[in-house]
Amino acid sequence: xxxxxxxxxxxxxxxxxxxxxxxxxxxxxxxxxxxxxxxxxxxxxxxxxxxxxxxxxxxxxxxxxxxxxxxxxxxxxxxxxxxxxxxxxxxxxxxxxxxxxxxxxxxxxxxxxxxxxxxxxxxxxxxxxxxxxxxxxxxxxxxxxxxxxxxxxxxxxxxxxxx
Numbered sequence: 001x002x003x004x005x006x007x008x009x010x011x012x013x014x015x016x017x018x019x020x021x022x023x024x025x026x027x028x029x030x031x032x033x034x035x036x037x038x039x040x041x042x043x044x045x046x047x048x049x050x051x052x053x054x055x056x057x058x059x060x061x062x063x064x065x066x067x068x069x070x071x072x073x074x075x076x077x078x079x080x081x082x083x084x085x086x087x088x089x090x091x092x093x094x095x096x097x098x099x100x101x102x103x104x105x106x107x108x109x110x111x112x113x114x115x116x117x118x119x120x121x122x123x124x125x126x127x128x129x130x131x132x133x134x135x136x137x138x139x140x141x142x143x144x145x146x147x148x149x150x151x152x153x154x155x156x157x158x159x160x161x162x163x
Contacts, residue, residue, distance in 0.1 A: 048081045048158050049074050053088035056131075059104075059143075060096040064151035066143070069096070079155035082143075084136045085162050092143065093131035097124055102145045102153075106134050109141040111149070121147060 051057055051071060059066040068074025074082075084090055093104045106117035114137075119130045134140070136159055145153040 046081075048083040049077070050083035050160070051090065053085060053090050057082065057090055057092040058131075059094040061094050061100065061102040061145065061153075062098050063100070064145075064148045064153045066094070066145065066153060066155055079152070081156040081158060083158045083160050084140070086136050086138065086159050087162055089133055089135045091131055091133055093119065093125075093128070095125050095128075095130065099123055101147055102130075103147065104130050104132060105144045105146055106132065106140060106157075107142050107144050107154075108139045111144070114139055118146075 049068075051074075055071040057071070057074070058069040060069050065078045066080075068077045068080050074080040092106070094102065101121045101123050103119045103121040105113050105119070108114055117132050117134055119132065122130065136157075138159055140157050140159055142154050142156050147153075
């Protein structure tokens with residue numbers, strides 16, 4: 001019996017599988033680097049947000065990420081990279097959560113808490129209990145939520161010279 005269709009079922013499946021794999025890989029490697037569907041930015045990316053020491057740095061805790069609240073230049077940015085001036089003191093922390101337990105730490109490049117720059121874990125902050133006054137030194141490297149550190153709830157701090 002002669003075949004009516006010159007393409008076999010096996011060939012059709014191979015082509016379909018290859019096309020699906022290509023589409024999947026292309027989708028995974030896409031980097032739009034821009035906005036999510038809700039208009040907020042994906043993350044701090046490579047951009048460094050230079051912050052003045054007279055501006056409080058405030059985050060909201062949302063799942064396993066920090067989102068900037070203030071100053072306005074970091075508003076809704078996920079885990080923004082902060083540019084902070086060496087020798088200056090900054091008030092930093094979080095004041096709004098999602099019901100999960102979080103804390104706020106300032107760590108060095110070895111993921112060790114610097115001095116006493118760590119708050120207690122809590123589901124909802126009260127007043128300024130999750131805010132720290134942090135003097136920026138060369139060892140400052142990032143801000144971290146310890147319960148969610150391995151999930152990515154951390155952001156880089158770039159220490160800048162005051163010159």
